Amino acid sequence: MNGPFDFTLALADDALIAAQRLAEWTTRAPEMEEDIALANIALDQLGAARLLLSYAGELEGAGRDEDALAYLRDDREFRNALLVELPNDDFAVTMAKLFFLAAYQLPLYTALAGCADERLAAIGAKARKESTYHLDHGALWVKRLGDGTEESHRRMQAAVDQVWPYTHELFAADPAAPVDPATVRPAFDEVVGPVLAEATLTQPDSAWAPAGGRAGVHTEHLAYLLAEMQVLHRAHPGAKW
């Protein structure tokens, strides 16, 4: 990555695509309380995405606002990590994604809150508080499902195995960025290890580390997500909503 624009856009896209996926659970969650909780987290991610996209647009200086960046870029221009674009699959996969994402976002936003860029620092300070809740929520479900029934244990382990390889991309080194993601890996490991252990789950030992999202090379899933998200906005060029 290169400079604060790319970095800000990557964070923004992580949050935006995570929000879009989480919002897909609305009316489908296993409990009504969970429907509300997932919508809350989606709203937090969407809120962070909007702040970050707006700032990215300012850094770029080409007159693109949050909607231009969200709705008028193609998949090759998105900079989110692959983790967030993966389909929701079952509730265990969604919770694995949420837990790992929050365990990355919390230390990242915390570090961001102390960085030299005042705008990013303010966004980090706000988002950090929300990430604390996301992490609690994700960790609680990982434990409940891991140490719940035989069926839920089987599903949660499968979910962790499926999602784990995608976590490595989150920590790709970027020494020039306001916060180098590589520096938050220890904080991630410190949180994730004990939760998986308490959940009676095995931390995968896979060398496979798919990546490419930060360079705009995504999975096949992202283009479908964007096609749905952008269809109405693009059907009415220039319209106000």
Place this chain on the structure above:
Amino acid sequence: MYGNDFSAPDGATDEAPGGLLGEVEAAEAELRAAAARGRRGGPAPDEDLAAYFAEVVDAEQKIEPRDWMPDAYRRTLIRQIAQHAHSEIIGMQPEGNWISRAPSLKRKAILLAKVQDEAGHGLYLYAAAETLGISRDELVQLLLEGRQKYSSIFNYPTLSWADMGAIGWLVDGAAIVNQVPLCRCSYGPYARAMIRVCKEESFHQRQGYEILHTLAHGTPAQQAMAQDAVDRWWYPSLAMFGPPDGDSTHSAQSMAWKIKRFSNDDLRQRFVDMCVQQAEILGLRIPDADLRWNDERQAYDYTQPDYDELMQVISGNGPCNRERMAHRRAAHADGTWVREAAAAYAAKRAGQKETVAA
């Protein structure tokens, strides 16, 4: 004594949501005043419980969960509150349909928050029903088995983004007109729930109105989209007030019990009168060639909705009845293993605590 925005056309502007909110606040003040007056003490040991109940209701005091109440009053309330709760839950689906495609990030956030509010209303209403001695699980089961209803309006499809506006303006608007009097319902927990629900609903209605306003002042394609949505949602919204007074089976008794305060037709008239000028400000046409001001009645004459269609939708043959129920059943069934895991985990935790305590 209350904001009277809907009875006269000149008051029925886009201020109306605020006026409805005024009614809600008045009901809240009334609730506090009634509590401050205090009810007379409980019934004497040899007093007729039915007479005592009637006296409390007549004095505009609230019946509370531990009070004696007629079985039919309890049954009526359970049915009505449960239907209301089910409506909130099923009602998330038509709007949930557009969250992923909302045309701006701001609209996406507002819509997501709105659908989330509806889930919250559902939970709040289930809790109110539970004060009458039935569990949420039982009520959810009754919904899933098709033995309790939800509002028929949610069996219509949301075909365009403008439907988010029309639902907010017309469906939420009709719901508020229906619900504001329920803030003064004789059953305390329901009245209190409705005060909270109505405050949020009036915010929702304003949002819907604003969506339509933006579309109606947008491109020709957006204007057409807005008009099409109003054309499709107008009559189903009128039908939300239920059958005409002559055919309504529950009305008279509910009025006597002060569960209901106005007849279906009275509320429908209020709604029509409220909408006419709002539609003018929006620049959208209400699809009724016979809509005109009647000086004698001081109200608008209007075409009644198709009650045969309403009966068809109620009996399960609306455009989306099957889909809505299938969606809810699938969500419930798909979540079974998750709920079982949460229960098993909680039981293990409780066991561990006991072991530690011992």
